[in-house]
Every structure is written in structure tokens, then in C-alpha cells.
Amino acid sequence: MSDAASVTTRARAIVDEARQRGQDALTEREGLALFAEFGVPVPGARLVADRDELAAAVSALRFPIVCKVESPNIVHKSDVGGVQLGCTSLEDVEGAFDAILAAVGEAVPDAHIAGVLLAEQVDGMAECFVGAHIDAEFGPVVGFGLGGIFVEVLNDLAWRAAPFDANEARRMIDDTLAVGVLAGFRGKPAADVDALADAIAAVSVLVWELRDDVSELDVNPILVGPVGAGVVAVDSFIKLAAPATGD
């Protein structure tokens, strides 16, 4: 089996398991695993179900750490107290772990909680957005633009039909206002546009390969570091397609 084929097989297994649990979207951890399969860089992370495992998990990660509730039933984690940012010590992480379980337990008592995901909190010099959906006319398409709130405010996304290569991704970047931000300004260094282009192209391969499984996807933000420092897909949402009948 070729590498590409085995990537797709493993990716589909992640999707199938989530579906079998009745999910219509991937959890944070599942999303990170899916991205990692296709070569989209993700932050280092550990899922912890038991408080006693926190020390071991923290020792494998770099501070600061962000803690997020891992549950197939909770999409908007921060709305239910499921996210704690900027932990810089084991004590911080333990406090965050307790606070998250308490808040979520109160806000969504019926939710299944798989644990708390500890992830390295990364900084970038620019926040970008990569999204995808199945277009009625063109099939799987990928959009790119500045991330965070700028997605809505600027309405400046460039779109392409998936899959495409890094050269095409580079042209997408050039078609948006992001190109000015990524070029560096006011003494800021230029951003790692090559790594960003690779990541956008990798997302396009993901949505093409999983076009029957994933109906919508967005990464907001994907953080872009200075040249050579790469990119990290920090926050993502992956919605699953209704399973094909007779499958």
C-alpha cells in the first residue's frame, strides 16, 4: 500500500470511529490526529483522563500549555468553561484541569468527557484562516485568508478547488490581503510563507481524500511564524458528512 493510500486509510479510521460513537464532528484530539496524518503541523498535545497522569503529560510538553475539554458532545468549548490558557507550571495545569471538569460538569452534565487535552500554546506573528467545504458546483474547495475576526470583517478569502499543490497555495496567499501582513512590516520579520503554502496544500489533499467523509472544515487560526519557524494549526473544527447509505 502506498504512503498516500495508507494515510487515507488511517484518516478514514479516525472518522469511522468518531461516527461509530455517534459524533457528527471530530473532537479537538481527533482533528489534530487527522491533520497530523496529512502533514499539517499541529501543536504537541497529550490527552489526560486521570489527574494523576498530569505530571507525566506536562513533562512531555513545553510551557505555556493550554487545557481544553475533550468531549464529542461539546463543540464550543470556551462557552462552557472548557478552555484554560497560559498555564506555565504543573500547578497551573492541575488547577486548570480541576476548573474545567467542574465548570463543564455543571454546564453540560450529560456530556461524555474523555478527559482534558493539554496542548503546547504557540505564538505566531500572523493568524491565518484555512477553511473547506463541498461546493455544489466545484466539489471540495478550500479558502484562505487572514484569520481570527478578520475572516468575517474583511471578507477577503481566496478559494481554489481541491486538491492543489504548494505553488497554487502560494498564488492564493498572493491574492489576499494576508500577503501584506506576511511580508513583514514595521521591523517585523517576514513570515514563513513557504510553510504556510505547504499546510494549505496539505489541507486541500485532506479534503479531497476525505470528500465523502468531511463536509466542512476550518482552521482558525493557523499560526504563522517567522521564516524557517513554520506554522501550527491551533484551533480547528471538522464536521462529518452524513454517512452514505448502504455503506
Place this chain on the structure above:
Amino acid sequence: MVDGSLDALFRPRGVAVMGASPVPGKIGNLAVRALVGGGFDGPVYPVNRGGDEVLGKRGFVTIAEVPDPVDLAVVALPADAVADAIDQCAQRGVRAAIVLSSGFAEAGAEGVALEQDVTQRAVAGGVRLLGPNCQGILSLPDRLVANFSPSFASASEPGPVSMISQSGGYNSIAYRLGGLNGVRFSRIVSTGNESDINATDLFEFLAADDETRVVAAYLEQIRDSRRFLEVMSRLTADKPVVISKAGRSDIGSKAASSHTGALASSGVVGRGVLLQAGVLPARSVDEFIALLTAFSGPQTLARGSRVGLLSQGGGFGVETTDLCRESGLELPPLASKTVKALGEMIPYYGTSDNPVDFTAALMGNPAWLAETVHLLADDDCVDIVTLLLTASPGADAVGDLAAAVRASAKPVVVGWLGGHGDPDREQLHGLDIPTFATTLGLVTGLRGLATRGKRLLGDEFVGDLRPPRESR
């Protein structure tokens, strides 16, 4: 899969008009009139129930009686008579049919069924079908005008641009507006409901067509979009392609779907996909014509985004400079030898560096024009030479200018503001040098040349080309 089956559509040896009418104003009459008036040099056979003569052409009762050769049928019959007509075409060995008739998929469920029936009969009988519900085609290199729109009553000499449209009206207007700028056409096709031949089939034909140098299209719905992308990527590598894709806005999409019974795609996605395939997207018929004007010139490969602008004075040189900058184009200083040579011609109150201002003194020295085009064509600081005229330099200077433009290895773009109807401008058009009538159109054309240059040359392209931004 270029199988030559569309040859019968564009290069028929003889044409039958089914539903040909002796009554002026009827579509079956207009179709015969267009064929005869367009100067088609093969036989034209009117077919109608009475076997009536139409416009001096002998009529026939059925297509079976029509003598050889007959490769193409133009069908101007009521919708419910079309299926039978297609069967008769198949039996007669007619290889292509243009169905002008309406009342098919655009007209509800019954029409959909009728269209399926007609299309199945065409496919089974080996007849390629254009339409239904279309305006027909022009194939000017073959002097074939199989289109009932009066816009094409005076068919012009053939030119480099072939145009495909899912709206017949778009073809007519683009043909007329393009004509005003000196844009001339080769093949023009209205695709209608695309029940058999669709836009992508035609793009594939045009890719291999020696009579087509530039491709233009107005599209509302792209059927079989993955094949479209593949065909289009190959086509754009070889020929510039300008497409206006309708239905970008929510309301625009609704208008498009009620227009052709097509489900138009959401917004900006279509534009992005066109860019991906190397297409030059046009948002309006204005941009469409501007891009076609730029790509109809003798030289269209811009090696960079650096414009050398020459104007005749007045505010238009300044306005064009501003528009160029907002469009991501550069106006660099010229080489010192160019500045020196220009300085020897232009009066002290003009400007001999970029943007060059001849002042009204050009009127007394029209030979400067051709001379300056030569100077800028040889200046390594310039990728696109741009000339902005606000009055005619005279008939002699126009001839010299055309020769200088043709001799240039770089694109030379000519604006001729306020020149509508000027016989000198028409003369320049007749020498295959199209001109722009507005500054915005001209700069849209410049941007298009640079965009395609960058696409084709990649890192070899000189200068960067940022997304256009209006000054705020």
C-alpha cells in the same frame, strides 16, 4: 477527446434550415437571411412543410430530399416538432444540429422530458446537438453565420477571439462593444441549455483550433466542473482565456438559475477556481471587453509589471498613472538613453521620463509616436508600452504607428480616448491594432497582460503584482 465531431458545426459543407420561413421577422426567416447575408459559400437549403422558396433559395419539404452536401441543420421548429426533426437529420446523415427552439428544460418539467428525448435521439443517431434554446453560432473564418440575432447581420472580417456564451444576448453585446475597440472574432457560440454539446466540449475544440488565438466566455453554470478544470488548465497554458462567471452574489445566483434553469455556484468560489485554472476572470462586460482588447493586440506576453506610459498631455496621463499604481503596476524611471532621446524631441515644458508627456506639441510632430514606441520597445526598464491618445495624430502617423507596434517584441497598448467613429482610429483597428476608449478599460487590460505574464513566466516575471487595491 478531440474527435472532430464538432467540425460539422463550424465547417459544414452545406446547411439545411428546418422550419425555414418566407415570412420576414420569423426566426426561420432570420436564420436563412443570416446564412445568406453572412456570405456562406456552401449551399443553403430551406426545409418547410410547403417546400417554399426562402430568399431565393429553393425549398424542400423534408431534409431527406435535400441534395449533398449537408452536414449541419439549423432547427427553427416548435419544441414538439424537434424530436422528429432530429430523427430525420440522423437518417439523412446530418452530423450536427443547432436547435434554436425554446420550450425545453428552461420551461419546466414537461420541457425537461422533451429535452431528454431529443438529446437521446441525437446521441443515438450520431448527430451532435447544440442547444436547445440557443441563438446559434458564427464561424467567421468559414463565413458561416448560423445565428438569428440581428446583431450579426453585418458579419465582420474574422479575428483572433472565439467566444462561448450561455446567454445569447451576451454574445451579441460583447461582439458590438468589442467591435468599437477593434476586437474581431473567429467563432462565436451560444450554447443554450447544453443538453449535448457543453461549454467544456467547445473549449476543447478551441484549444486545437488554429483560427482561435484568444478564448472568451460568459458562463452561468459550469457542468462537469472537474473536466472543465482539466480542459481549461491545458487551454490557458496555450491561449489567454477571459471568462465572466455570473452569479457571484446571492441575488445574482438566483437570477442566473431562473435564466437557464441552472444552479449557479456560490460567490467568490467560482472566481478562485477560474484563477486556479489560469483564466482571467472578468466581473463585468466592461472588464470582459477590456481584457479582450488587450489580448487582441499583436504581442501579448508581458515580461513584467513595468509600464512605460506616453500621453498627449491633459489629465488622462495622470489619471492613468494613478490607476496603474492602484492596480499593482509599476511606472519606473526610463533608461537614461531613452530619457535623453525623448528630451531631444519633447519641448522643455513636457516630460521626457515616465510617465512621458508629449504635450499638445505631438499634434505638430506626429512622427514622434512611432519613434517613441521604438524607443520604449528597446528600453529594458519597460515591459509594456502604453500610448494614450486624445486626438488623432493623422492617417499617415497611424500607419507608421501600426508598423511600430507590430515590430515591437513587447506588448504595446493603445488608448484612444474620445475616438468613437474617428476614421483614423478605425484605420488603426483595420491594421489589427485594437484601442481602448477609457482609462479604466486600458488599465484593466494592462493588469490582465501582467497577470498572464506572471502566470506564464513565474519567477522570470519582473516585479511583483500585488492584488489591486483602490486608494482609500
